[in-house]
Amino acid sequence: MSELSVNHLLGIKYLKPEDLQLIFETADHFKEVINRPIKKVPSLRDITIANIFFENSTRTKLSFELAQKRLSADVISFSAAQSSVKKGETLIDTVNNILAMKVDMVVMRHAFPGAALFLSQNVKASIINAGDGAHEHPTQALLDSYSIRERLGEVTGKKVVIVGDILHSRVALSNIYALQMQGAEVKVCGPKTLIPRYIESLGVSVESNLRKALEWCDVANMLRVQNERMEINYFPSTREYTQQYGLDMSLLNALNKEIVVMHPGPINRGVEITSEVADSSHSVILDQVENGVAIRMAVIYLLASKLQ
Numbered sequence: 001m002s003e004l005s006v007n008h009l010l011g012i013k014y015l016k017p018e019d020l021q022l023i024f025e026t027a028d029h030f031k032e033v034i035n036r037p038i039k040k041v042p043s044l045r046d047i048t049i050a051n052i053f054f055e056n057s058t059r060t061k062l063s064f065e066l067a068q069k070r071l072s073a074d075v076i077s078f079s080a081a082q083s084s085v086k087k088g089e090t091l092i093d094t095v096n097n098i099l100a101m102k103v104d105m106v107v108m109r110h111a112f113p114g115a116a117l118f119l120s121q122n123v124k125a126s127i128i129n130a131g132d133g134a135h136e137h138p139t140q141a142l143l144d145s146y147s148i149r150e151r152l153g154e155v156t157g158k159k160v161v162i163v164g165d166i167l168h169s170r171v172a173l174s175n176i177y178a179l180q181m182q183g184a185e186v187k188v189c190g191p192k193t194l195i196p197r198y199i200e201s202l203g204v205s206v207e208s209n210l211r212k213a214l215e216w217c218d219v220a221n222m223l224r225v226q227n228e229r230m231e232i233n234y235f236p237s238t239r240e241y242t243q244q245y246g247l248d249m250s251l252l253n254a255l256n257k258e259i260v261v262m263h264p265g266p267i268n269r270g271v272e273i274t275s276e277v278a279d280s281s282h283s284v285i286l287d288q289v290e291n292g293v294a295i296r297m298a299v300i301y302l303l304a305s306k307l308q
Helices: 017-034 059-070 091-099 115-122 138-152 170-181 210-216 238-245 249-254 285-304
Strands: 048-053 074-079 105-110 126-132 159-163 185-189 205-207 219-222 260-262
Touching: 017 059, 017 138, 017 170, 017 285, 048 059, 048 091, 059 074, 059 105, 059 126, 059 138, 059 285, 074 091, 091 105, 091 115, 105 115, 105 285, 115 126, 126 138, 126 285, 138 170, 138 219, 138 260, 138 285, 159 170, 159 210, 170 185, 185 210, 205 210, 210 249, 260 285
Parallel strands: 048 074, 048 105, 105 126, 159 185, 159 219, 185 205, 219 260
Antiparallel strands: none
8 A cells, every 4th residue: 555545634533454554654764764864854845734723732733843844844833822713713714714825734733523524624635633622633543553563563462551531532532443453452441430431332441440450451551631621520639540540660560561651741740650650661652752753744744645
């Protein structure tokens, strides 16, 4: 397979296993590029990309911008907080105004699930979903799978537990789709109040005890508690959450095997995981950050090649 089966990256659920394979192989090539003394390639010199973020983001936005610049694309970044959206301009008007400037691709983060899909149906540009509400965050799931593949050789047959705030997490949903598509087994672990009711219908099992989940898994993906998405209290206190679902070295050392620890960031150190775990040899957190640039370069490059 030499090209993607899709014209947009709206979510993992729209991809095929061959798409994932192609993205990973392309990312292997770009990983080598970003480790050279000269980290740029002229691949997208004629492409203009708009980054439109209606929600705050530091890491994802920086990672996309870096990926675009490494590919020599022209980049315009747009933050909704400082824009006419505040004056009541609609999403389509905002994007059409940007497209009138001859933009080929839009990377968008939006608070509403389905915003990227809606956009793809209404504007003439290639759309990359950088997170839509609590729905999907496809590039995060791709870089997570890529990081597992890099550390463990393959994703097929691996046991992955996703721990924490599953209810508000777009990272969890995209990861479940991506991991299952590659033949991994997935469990979720967290307080009952933060596990969606429908989760088992996705072929995922639920484990409420963190110790048991860690004994079962090869990889633990520790999610951030998303306080900013919570209108009510889902657990009594942060301290109690940490006691039951926080990962520290004593828990890791008690396992009779080595597991891989991941985190999509930003980390609440001392809540989901301790600093000692985050900075340990178990952790691939910094690898995830580096791989994020390579994966986003691959996605942008592959989608841009369909624009020609």
